[in-house]
Amino acid sequence: MNLHKGCTIGRENRGKREGVPSVGDNVAVGINATVIGNIHIGNDVMIAPNSFVNFDVPDHSIVIGNPGVIHHRDDAIKGYIGFCVK
Numbered sequence: 001m002n003l004h005k006g007c008t009i010g011r012e013n014r015g016k017r018e019g020v021p022s023v024g025d026n027v028a029v030g031i032n033a034t035v036i037g038n039i040h041i042g043n044d045v046m047i048a049p050n051s052f053v054n055f056d057v058p059d060h061s062i063v064i065g066n067p068g069v070i071h072h073r074d075d076a077i078k079g080y081i082g083f084c085v086k
Contacts, residue, residue: 002028002080004049012037017054024059028080046076 003009007029011020019038027041030049035041042059052066062071 001026002077004029004031004033006032007047008034008036010034010036012054026077028077044074044076046073046080 001023009021009029012018017037017039021035021037021039021041023041024043024045026043027045029035029047030051032049033047033051033053035047035053037054039054039056041057042061044060045057046062047053048062048064050066051063051068053063053068055068057063057070060072060074060076062073062076063069064071
C-alpha cells in the first residue's frame, strides 16, 4: 500500500459500516483522500487525491471524487507503485 500525505484510513463508530477498512494488495491512496468504515478495498486500486470512499471498491479500479465514483481500469496503479510484483 502506498499512502500519500494527509490521507485518512479510519474507523466508523456506528451505523451499518461500523468498523475499519480492509485493504487489498497494490493499493495507492492519494493526498487528502479519506477511506472510512467497514469496507473492502480490492487489489490494484488507485484512490485519487481528495476522494471520499465509504463503500466497497472492486479489484482493478480507480476511485475519483467526493462522493467517490468507481472507474474500472486494468493496471490501475501502474506508475504509482514502482515495486509491485505482478
